[in-house]
Amino acid sequence: MEFQNIKVVKFGGTSLADAKQLLKAKAIIEADPARRYVVPSAPGKRFAGDIKVTDMLYECYRLAAEGEDFSKEFNQIKERYDTIIAELGIDLDLSEDYEKIQGAFKYHAGSDYAASRGEYLNGKIMAKLLGYDFLDAAKVIKFYDNGTFDAEKTNIILSDRLTRHERAVIPGFYGSMPNGTIKTFARGGSDVTGSIVARASSAAIYENWTDVSGFLMADPRLVKDPCAIDTITYQELRELSYMGAGELHEDSIFPVRFAGIPINIRNTNDPEARGTMIVPTTESFDSERVITGVAGKKGFSVLNIEKDKMNAEIGFGRKVLEAIEEEGVTFEHLPSGIDTMSVVISSDLTKKQRKRIINSISAECEPDKICFEDGLALVAVVGRGMVSAKGTAARVFKAIANADINIRMIDQGSSEISIIVGINEKDFEKAINAIYDEFIKR
Ligand code: ASP
Secondary structure, three states, rough: OOOOOOEEEOOOOOOHOOOOOOOHHHHHHHHOOEEEEEEEEEOOOOOOOOOOHHHHHHHHHHHHHHOOOOOHHHHHHHHHHHHHHHHHHHOOOOOHHHHHHHHHHOOOOOOOHHHHHHHHHHHHHHHHHOOOEEEHHHHHHOOOOOOOOOOHHHHHHHHHOOOOOOOOOOOEEEEOOOOEEEEEEOOHHHHHHHHHHHHHOOOOOOEEEEEOOOOOOOOOOOOOOOOOOOEEEHHHHHHHHHOOOOOOHHHHHHHHHHHHHOOEEEEOOOOOOEEEEEEEEOOOOOOOOOEEEEEEEEEEEEEEEEEEOHHHHOOOHHHHHHHHHHHOOOOOOEEEEOEEEEEEEEEEOOOHHHHHHHHHHHHHOOEEEEEEEEEEEEEEEEEEHHOOOOHHHHHHHHHHHHOOOEEEEEEEEEOOOOOEEEHHHHHHHHHHHHHHHHHHOO
């Protein structure tokens, strides 16, 4: 069988929280015959305050591991699945699976095994509902003995297996180690499975169905009703995610980015919405908006160092960075002037670490002045359009100045797709809104 125009569709927990949601997913899958491989999460929250099945499983297993009675908790999990099955009206009996799982809990099969059953059981339901083959992820998603993901082995096994299944459901979130033990990815890891399946089937697109209509241009907790992003490149997404935006984990981006496959973030509750397209590259951009998004983070400190004729001193920068490296600390930015150098680092440093860094630099570099300043927030304005649209930086700075905010630091990476400004933490929200309003007409 040839892989042609395949769409891999992953559905998140809220998209599969109950029978009604599963039927929405079914309608979406059946609306396009190219949607041949389906990766489900475990049932998520049905309403605010509800508990995700994965969390129920972790709790249930915790009791089992402590040798306590877990039958009440286990029955609640069974109940969730049995209600879904009954409401869907499908002919499926999971009692053998329940028994096996309960037995494995008693024999302490591990919390990864426990958590993975959420996706496993939901996968069986999805497969039955759709009439697709069920492909247990333990057979095709492989981890090394040390628990890290074995990308190449998985790709070989999985792409071979998929050629034998015209249509299949592959549960998300888990795989197995060489000795057969079940291993999960980090929380939210069904996204990773979807991406791996997309790579293995050389999919034309990886559709990630969730409960939002794509990524937003700014954090809705900071900006009122921000617009959705239509198209974003992997590189732009990386810049925005680094600043805390975006909902996809790095690991879930890697397999598809590596294979040049676009991701489409879609909304199960609004299937008509285009959502956000994440693409390897594109030259085009919205010339009205220029920027793709704005994001930021608080909690940074700056180590300011001044020394007359610093620019002529060979090895100065290296010695400064070595002092920071010795503390096992990474630096975020390194804006520098002729006689000044600033190192932006996270504020989590202990007092002792700060003291050791200052002592080491003082001894090695003999600066005229050296001090830490706290309370810095970083704001990143990201947009591939900035490379060609002149005056973007001027607009960013003008917007910040008009909002009466002092800029403490400016940094533009060599890729020219982002401008990063450092401001006082108290001005954070105001700055994000000022920049958003400058570029997006409300
Ligand atoms: N069910 C798992 C979790 O809650 C994985 C996922 O939903 O992606 O983290």
